[in-house]
Amino acid sequence: MLLSLCSASPPSIPSNSRHCLQSVKTLAESISGNRPASLLAAPIESLRRGDWVKLICGASFEDMADVRNLSLVYTLAGVDCIDCAADASVVNAVNDGIDAALEIASVRRPWVMISVNDDRNDLHFRKAEFDPEDCPPDCSRPCEMVCPANAILLKRMSEGDEIQDGSHARGKLQGGVITERCYGCGRCLPVCPFDRIRAITYIRDLATTSALLKRNDVDAIEIHTRGRTTELFKELWTGLSSSIGHLKLVAVSLPDNGESTVATMHMIYSIMKTDLECYNLWQLDGRPMSGDIGRGATKEAVTFAARISSMQDRPHGFYQLAGGTNAHTIDSLRKVGLFRAKNDPADSNALIGGIAYGGYARKIIGRVLRRIPSKHGHAHIEDYPELMLDAIKEAFNLVGPVKC
C-alpha cells in the first residue's frame, strides 16, 4: 500500500525515491519513540505535558491540494491537532492527508479542529477581492508581490488577446485573487496605490458548522471571538450547544484586549460551562494574522502569555499560544519560564500547554509544495518522495523543538 501511494507502478520507483520514503518513515516514527501507533498517547496528553503542537491550515484557507499536503506532512511530523476552515471539502482534504500519512508511517492520528467566528469583523474570516479590469495597465502589481499565500495571480495581456466582450485587450491585466488561497491576511490592502482591493468579511454558517460537528472525523472546534462583548459569543454558543456532544476539545481564540481580557474569558467560560462535556482551551492570539517570520513577531504572543500567567484568577482550561508564532517562539517562551523543559520539575507549573503554528508553518512547507509539478489539479506530495522528505525535514525543524 505504501508503494502504491508513491507510484502507479511500484517497481519503477527509483532507488533514491525508495530511500527517501524509508527516511520519511524513519523520521516520522522516531519522534514517537518508534512505538506502534496504538500505544501512542492521545493528543490531550501533549496538552498536559506542555508539548502540544497545532497546525493552523487557516480559517479561510481553502486550497484543497495544499490543505491535504500540509495535513499529510504535519501528521508525519507529529502534530497533535490540525485546525482548518469549517467547510466540508476542507475537512475531507485534512482527513485525506492524515489517512495518507498513516499509510506511510506508524504515527498517531491528530485531532481535526474546525474554526468558526462569532463576529463578522474577525480578521481571520475575510477574503480580498478586486477586478483586474479596474487596475491601471501600468501598475507594478505590488499586491501580487506582497501576498504570502501566492493568492494573487495577474497576467498582462498582449496583442491579439481578447477579453470577453471582444474589446481591445493589449496591456490590460487579467486574473486577480484566487479566492480559495486567500486567507485574509490583509497585506495586499495597503500596498495597492490605487485603492482597488476590498476585504470581504463573512461569518461561518451555523447549520453547516453544526453538521460538521456531528461528523466522526471532526474532534474539536475553535471559536474566534474579538472579546469586546460576549453577546455574539453567547448567540453562537447557544446555536452550537446541541452539536458539541462528542467533541474532545472546545477552544476559544481571542486577542489581547488588555486589562479586560481575563474578565471576558471568565464571562465566556460561564456561558460555556453548563454544556461543556469535554476539555477546553484558550488560544492566546498575540498577533492575529501576523504571518511574519522574524523574532519580533512572536514577542506579542509571549507577552500576552506572560501577562495571563501572572494572573491568579485565570479561567479553567489549557492555554496555547498563537499569532506570530514561529521558529523563535520556543526560545522566547523558555526565557520567561513559560515552556516546560523536559525533566525539569521547576517548570511543571508553566502555563503554556502548547503552540499553534499558522502562517509560518504553511510558508516553510509551501516553498516545497510549489516545487510539485501539478497534474490535473491534483498534486499529492507522496508521489514525489524526495520533496516529501524535504517537507518533513522542514516540519520537524518546527515541531521537533516543542516535542523533543
Ligand code: SF4
Ligand atoms: S488578503 Fe493576504 S492572502 Fe489574501 S490576497 Fe491579500 S495578501 Fe494574499
Ligand code: SF4
Ligand atoms: S496593486 Fe492595486 S491596482 Fe495594482 S494590480 Fe494590484 S489591485 Fe490592481
